[in-house]
Amino acid sequence: xxxxIAPKKHVLLLYLLPGFLLYTFVVVVPIFVAAYCGFFxxxxxxxxxxxxxxxxxxxxxxxxxxxxxxxxxxxTVISAVGQIGIAFLFASLLSSGLVRAKAFHxxxxxxxxxxxxxxxxxxxxxxxxxxxxxxxxxxxxxxxxSAVKPWLSDPKWSLVLVTIPLVWQYIGYYMVILLxxxxxIDRSVLEMAELDGATxxxxxxxxxxxLLKNTLFVCLxxxxxxxxxxxxxxxxxxxxxxxxxxSVMALYAYNTSFVRYRMGYGSAMxxxxxxxxxxxxxxxxxxxARFNRxxxx
Amino acid sequence: xxxxxxxxxKRGSLRRTIGRVIxxxxxxxxxxxxxxxxxxLFYASLNNKRDFTVNPVALPKAPNLDNYFAIFSQSDMGVWxxxxxxxxxxxxxxxxxxxFVIGYLLSRFHFRGHTxxxxxxxxxxVIPIHALMIPLYVQFKKCHILNRWFTxxxxxxxxxxxxxxxxxxxxxxxxxxxxxxxxxLDGSGFxxxxxxxxxxxxRPVLVTAGIIQFFTCxxxxxFALILVSKDTLVTLPVGMTLFKGQYSTDYPGMMAAMFLSIxxxxxxxxxxxxxxxxxxVTGAVKG
Numbered sequence: 001x002x003x004x005i006a007p008k009k010h011v012l013l014l015y016l017l018p019g020f021l022l023y024t025f026v027v028v029v030p031i032f033v034a035a036y037c038g039f040f041x042x043x044x045x046x047x048x049x050x051x052x053x054x055x056x057x058x059x060x061x062x063x064x065x066x067x068x069x070x071x072x073x074x075x076t077v078i079s080a081v082g083q084i085g086i087a088f089l090f091a092s093l094l095s096s097g098l099v100r101a102k103a104f105h106x107x108x109x110x111x112x113x114x115x116x117x118x119x120x121x122x123x124x125x126x127x128x129x130x131x132x133x134x135x136x137x138x139x140x141x142x143x144x145x146s147a148v149k150p151w152l153s154d155p156k157w158s159l160v161l162v163t164i165p166l167v168w169q170y171i172g173y174y175m176v177i178l179l180x181x182x183x184x185i186d187r188s189v190l191e192m193a194e195l196d197g198a199t200x201x202x203x204x205x206x207x208x209x210x211l212l213k214n215t216l217f218v219c220l221x222x223x224x225x226x227x228x229x230x231x232x233x234x235x236x237x238x239x240x241x242x243x244x245x246x247s248v249m250a251l252y253a254y255n256t257s258f259v260r261y262r263m264g265y266g267s268a269m270x271x272x273x274x275x276x277x278x279x280x281x282x283x284x285x286x287x288x289a290r291f292n293r294x295x296x297x
Numbered sequence: 298x299x300x301x302x303x304x305x306x307k308r309g310s311l312r313r314t315i316g317r318v319i320x321x322x323x324x325x326x327x328x329x330x331x332x333x334x335x336x337x338l339f340y341a342s343l344n345n346k347r348d349f350t351v352n353p354v355a356l357p358k359a360p361n362l363d364n365y366f367a368i369f370s371q372s373d374m375g376v377w378x379x380x381x382x383x384x385x386x387x388x389x390x391x392x393x394x395x396x397f398v399i400g401y402l403l404s405r406f407h408f409r410g411h412t413x414x415x416x417x418x419x420x421x422x423v424i425p426i427h428a429l430m431i432p433l434y435v436q437f438k439k440c441h442i443l444n445r446w447f448t449x450x451x452x453x454x455x456x457x458x459x460x461x462x463x464x465x466x467x468x469x470x471x472x473x474x475x476x477x478x479x480x481x482l483d484g485s486g487f488x489x490x491x492x493x494x495x496x497x498x499x500r501p502v503l504v505t506a507g508i509i510q511f512f513t514c515x516x517x518x519x520f521a522l523i524l525v526s527k528d529t530l531v532t533l534p535v536g537m538t539l540f541k542g543q544y545s546t547d548y549p550g551m552m553a554a555m556f557l558s559i560x561x562x563x564x565x566x567x568x569x570x571x572x573x574x575x576x577x578v579t580g581a582v583k584g
Binding site: 003004005006007008011012015016018019020022023025026027028029030031033034037044090093094098099100104105106107108109110111112113114115116117118119122123126131132134137168171172173176177180215218222225228229231232235236250253254257258263266267269270271273274277278281 | 316317320321323324327328330331332334335338349350353354395396398399402405406408414417418420421423424425426427428429430431432433434435436451452454455456458459474477478480481487488490512515516518519522523533534537538548551555558559562563565566570573574575577578581582
């Protein structure tokens with residue numbers, strides 16, 4: 001290092017070390033801890049019994065785990081379509097000049113993003129509530145009293161119903177990302193398109209959509225990563241129930257470890273969740289990149 | 298809109314007007330759905346239990362602060378708020394400090410192991426930390442650092458660091474090296490240059506990062522749920538869920554607690570919404 005502004009080696013080390021050690025301890029070591037504990041039958045106490053790959057064998061046959069995994073995927077798909085789709089629609093409308101008070105809408109729609117999952121979950125539990133909920137009150141109002149039900153207790157709908165608040169909360173997030181991409185589109189391109197007769201949705205689909213492709217991909221990867229780690233919203237609203245109908249992987253791992261005290265099994269599950277999440281996040285990125293290249297040629 | 302416009306154009310403009318109205322209406326409906334819950338939390342929290350059960354969305358007939366007095370005297374709300382405040386106040390400066398120093402070093406100097414270290418911190422953004430809940434609990438338990446005042450800051454600082462490192466790293470690229478070279482020629486040591494010259498230049502990116510991390514720390518739930526269980530250390534979001542179990546019938550009281558818990562975030566957001574939105578966008582796109 002002949003760089004004159006570079007610090008001496010020990011100074012460099014001194015600056016890097018605290019952060020490096022803390023990060024290693026909290027983010028990297030747990031992966032090895034989980035890998036190790038995953039080989040044991042262990043309830044969290046002093047007794048640990050080595051059982052080899054038996055936890056993993058059980059995991060592959062664990063219907064609830066795969067149901068939770070399926071729920072993660074479903075939730076990802078609903079979120080991707082709902083959040084990014086609606087965000088794209090709103091961003092297009094706001095940039096089209098048709099909508100008044102653009103700054104107001106932007107500020108307000110982003111607001112739910114700063115709320116904690118607990119509050120969002122509570123607000124929506126109130127909307128779904130059997131006695132006081134807005135949905136049931138509305139149904140009674142329009143004379144459809146027979147359709148009134150405890151919404152979150154219906155296993156057929158619970159997953160969709162816990163996903164809706166997530167969609168609602170994060171539309172603003174993707175909307176502001178897309179809006180900032182919109183503002184960087186060259187005005188003259190849009191004006192040319194208008195002169196050529198492209199208006200409304202045609203302009204959106206044929207002109208802006210391709211121009212925003214990269215930003216949409218960023219949104220999509222963010223949305224996938226976000227949906228794979230969903231935990232608190234569902235913990236607050238249904239706890240994964242009724243039954244396991246709205247369970248997701250992180251929630252099932254939590255219940256296994258802290259409610260049923262199967263720490264060894266929970267650790268093995270952590271490793272599998274890590275692997276599956278990385279596979280899906282990495283896979284989707286790779287797929288998008290390939291798609292991108294193909295389009296480019 | 299001239300009255301003498303030809304029929305076709307008139308129809309077109311009528312259609313456009315209708316479209317405009319529909320589009321505006323749609324946006325207003327959604328915006329209201331984002332704003333209304335906050336307003337509702339507020340006015341319902343001033344209501345009493347009986348009136349609330351009759352009509353949960355009606356304005357209170359005799360608004361009062363009883364629910365607020367009740368949650369502070371009957372629950373640990375005050376303790377939860379202080380805990381969340383402390384966790385955030387301890388974590389935030391450390392996240393920014395570590396992120397700034399490491400981000401700067403990674404950006405400027407190609408020391409041995411530079412690329413490996415870069416990838417190592419990138420890992421922290423890529424891996425889903427929520428998969429680490431259980432092993433982290435096991436590890437903290439073995440090290441006897443569960444249920445301490447510093448437990449959650451330790452986790453938050455480590456989780457928050459990587460994104461700040463990369464935000465700072467890319468920002469420092471835009472600062473000309475001549476800055477440091479001139480300072481070095483003038484006899485400024487490495488540390489002094491780092492903190493009194495580079496740090497002020499990095500202010501915008503640190504504000505951005507600080508905003509993102511504030512909301513992350515303030516709202517964090519999963520790790521607060523498992524790493525800390527002592528009554529005196531419970532944080533606001535976790536406390537809310539205890540509250541929910543304890544007073545499941547006292548909706549107005551719960552709404553008072555909810556409103557209080559999001560109030561700091563709302564005030565901060567309304568005061569700095571432009572910077573916050575910009576910060577979140579930069580953080581997202583860079584990350």
